[in-house]
Amino acid sequence: MSIETTERYRRALETRDVDLALSAFAPDVVVHSPLTSRVRFTGHAELGPLLEVAYTHLRDVRFHTDTGDGETRVVVYTARIGDEEIEEAAVLKIGEDGLITEVTLFVRPLPGLVALMDAFGPDIARRNGRTFAARLLAVAAKPLLAMVRSGDRRAVPLAGPRG
Numbered sequence: 001m002s003i004e005t006t007e008r009y010r011r012a013l014e015t016r017d018v019d020l021a022l023s024a025f026a027p028d029v030v031v032h033s034p035l036t037s038r039v040r041f042t043g044h045a046e047l048g049p050l051l052e053v054a055y056t057h058l059r060d061v062r063f064h065t066d067t068g069d070g071e072t073r074v075v076v077y078t079a080r081i082g083d084e085e086i087e088e089a090a091v092l093k094i095g096e097d098g099l100i101t102e103v104t105l106f107v108r109p110l111p112g113l114v115a116l117m118d119a120f121g122p123d124i125a126r127r128n129g130r131t132f133a134a135r136l137l138a139v140a141a142k143p144l145l146a147m148v149r150s151g152d153r154r155a156v157p158l159a160g161p162r163g
Contacts, residue, residue: 002070002094009075009092009100011064016055018048026099032090034105049127055161057081057119070094081119087110114148117141 005024012021022044031047034038041050058079065076076089086107093102107113118141125134 002068002073003066005094005098005100006066006075007041007088008093010077011059012051014063016148018055022052024100026095026097026101030102032102034107034113035121037140039083040145045123046060047056050124051078053120055081055125056123057116065089068092081112081115084112084115085109086116111145111148113157114141114145118145 008020008024012024025044025047028043029049031041033041041047058081061077061079062106063075063077066085067083068074071094073092073094075092076087078085078087079104080086087109089106091104091106092100093099104160107116118138121141122134124133125137
């Protein structure tokens, strides 16, 4: 049953089908943000808008790993957010009914994670009626994204092995 659930999860993301995705989640699902431990989304009412935002920004989704057992599965995929590549791992807790009850998300590399914050944050805030927060997030993320991209391109290679 859990492989059928993760297959539905995968198909929903690849086709950007929010209804299909929600059918894989328990009504009281809890989703833990990859950005901070202070944010989580609970239930279909909060998850639906999050999925709509995610499906708007994620491109070139390619799943490469689905592993685990009937209670816990880990699915991993690569995608693009704008010009940034990301790799996301989702730890999925599966209930006895075969539905996902809890998701913990992890995103790498850092420029991709910050691009996710830059793309998702303002959209989610707007959908929650927080227009000032959306504007603030849109402005605040830009210098961080520029700094992280610059560091990734220029500083990180200086610290790596000589080649």
